[in-house]
Amino acid sequence: MPYRFKTGLNWSDTTPRADFINRRQLIAGAVAMGFGTPALARINALPSQYSTDAEPNTLEEITQYNNFYEFGPGKGDPARNAGGLTTDPWSVKIDGLVENPGNYDLADLMSGMVLEERIYRFRCVEAWSMIVPWIGFQLSDLLNKVGVRPGAKFVAFETLVRPEEMPGQESPLLDWPYREGLRIDEAMNPLSILATGLYGEAMPNQNGAPIRLVVPWKYGFKSIKSIVRISLTETRPQTTWNMQNPREYGFYSNVNPKVDHPRWSQATERRIGAGYFAGREDTLMFNGYGDEVTSLYAGQDLSKDF
Numbered sequence: 215m216p217y218r219f220k221t222g223l224n225w226s227d228t229t230p231r232a233d234f235i236n237r238r239q240l241i242a243g244a245v246a247m248g249f250g251t252p253a254l255a256r257i258n259a260l261p262s263q264y265s266t267d268a269e270p271n272t273l274e275e276i277t278q279y280n281n282f283y284e285f286g287p288g289k290g291d292p293a294r295n296a297g298g299l300t301t302d303p304w305s306v307k308i309d310g311l312v313e314n315p316g317n318y319d320l321a322d323l324m325s326g327m328v329l330e331e332r333i334y335r336f337r338c339v340e341a342w343s344m345i346v347p348w349i350g351f352q353l354s355d356l357l358n359k360v361g362v363r364p365g366a367k368f369v370a371f372e373t374l375v376r377p378e379e380m381p382g383q384e385s386p387l388l389d390w391p392y393r394e395g396l397r398i399d400e401a402m403n404p405l406s407i408l409a410t411g412l413y414g415e416a417m418p419n420q421n422g423a424p425i426r427l428v429v430p431w432k433y434g435f436k437s438i439k440s441i442v443r444i445s446l447t448e449t450r451p452q453t454t455w456n457m458q459n460p461r462e463y464g465f466y467s468n469v470n471p472k473v474d475h476p477r478w479s480q481a482t483e484r485r486i487g488a489g490y491f492a493g494r495e496d497t498l499m500f501n502g503y504g505d506e507v508t509s510l511y512a513g514q515d516l517s518k519d520f
Contacts (some may be wrong), residue, residue, distance in 0.1 A: 222330040223439070255351070258330035263384035264405055265333035266502070269342045273413045277485045282439055284373065284380040291382070292420035299379050299440070301424040310370075310445040313361025317343055318494050320424060324410070326359065327351035330415075332407055337469045337501045339433040342484045348428055350409035354402040362398070362446060369401040370394070371427060372443040388454055395439065395451035395465070396429065396509075405430055405506055407439075431500040431507045433467045464520035468511070471497035473520045 267441040270276075282292035304320045329351050337343045357369070373392035377383040383390050400406060409428045410417055422439025429436050437456055445451070455463035462476050471481045480495040501508050511519070 238402055244467070254326045255327045255329050256332035258328050260330075262330050262332050264506075265331070266335055266344045266345065268333070268335070270333055270347045270413075271487050274328040274414075276344060276346055276412060277420060278416050279344075279486055281340075281405075281434065282392075282420055282422070284382045284392065284440070285420065286382045286386065290443075293302060294380035295381055296419035296423075299376075299419045299423065301419065301440075302444075304424050304426070306441060307443045308445075310442070310447050311363040312446050313363060317362070323356070324351070327355055332409075334370060334428060335498075335501050335503075336428075336430065336434055336437075337483060337497070339435060339467070339475060339480075341475075341478060341480060341482065341497075342486055343495075344486050347413055348407065348427065349411035349414065350407040351409070351425070353406040353408050354404065356408060356444075357401060359445075365448050366446040367398050368450055369396050369398060370443075370445040370446045370447055371438045371441050372445075373438055374440045375443045391442075392438060393452055393454045393457075394427065394436055395453050396436075398446075399510055399517070400429070400507075403507060403510065405503060422455075422466040431469060431503040435463075436467050450511050466511075466519050468507075468516065468520070469497065470499060470516055472520065473517055 238430050241326060252320045269424040278293050279289050281289070284294065285292040285295040305317050307317050307322055308318065308430075309315045329349055331347055331349050333345060333347045336346045355367075373390075374380070375383060375391045396406065407428050409422070409426055412418070412421060417426065422437075426439040426442050426443075427437045427441065435451075450465065453465060455467075456465055469480075474480050480497055483497050484494055485492065
C-alpha cells in the first residue's frame, strides 16, 4: 500500500533534506517561533507512528492551494489575502462541560504539550488530496488538561471573526463564525491533533494560523482553522457546512468512497502536484486510517451517518 504507516523508520527516511529541517533545527525553531520552550512544550523528534511514508507535497503546493473562505472562495485567495491577519497575541476560550474553563493564552494552552511532526494524508471533499507534514499535539492531551466533565459527548470549535482582517467575512457566503464539531471519542482519538505549524515552520496564516484542528480520516473542511473557542457539550453542535447544505454535508464527513457527494463521485481523487498525466487515485476508506478509527463507528450505517 502506498500510504502505510511508518514502522521504525528514521527521520531521514521520509524527510528530504532539501525540504525539511533536522531535529536540532526543529527544536531551535520551535523555541524561536514561540511553539514552546522546555518549560512549556516538549518536542518529540522521533518519527510519529501515525505518519504515512508517502512523500509530502511541497511547501508551495500546501500554502498556495487552500480552502479558507474567511479570505475568499478561490484556492489562491487565502495566500493573497491572509497576510494581514494578526495572530499574536492569541487566546482560545474553553468552556462548557470542562473542569477548568477559561480564556487561555496560546502559550498557556500549549504548556506541557508534546509537539511532534505528523505526516498526514489530507483529503478534500472536492476530491483532491495532499500529503502534509503538520507539527502539533494531540487534542486529547488538551482535553485531559482542561478536564472533561461527565456528560460531555461532543467538542465544538469556532473560528475567529475579524472581517477587517478576514475580507471573506464581509460576504454572507457562510454564517460566521465558522463552526465545526466532533464526537468526544473522535476528539480523543490519537490521530486528532491541534496543529501549530507545518514543514518545520510556524503555521502560515492561509493554512489556519496560529492553531487549527487536523482530523485526517475526515474531509478537510472538518479541520477548522484559526480556532478561538473550544466548547464541550452534551448535545451535537451545529457545523457550518451541515448548516449550509445538510443534503451535501453531514456531521460526520468521514472520507468514504462509497458515499458520493450529490454533485460528484468520491470514489477517486486527484493528488495535488502529481502532474497532469498522473491520473486519479482510488479513494481509501477513512482516508487510509481505517485501522485506527473503524471501531469508532461500529453499528452505524455510514451511508446515513455521512
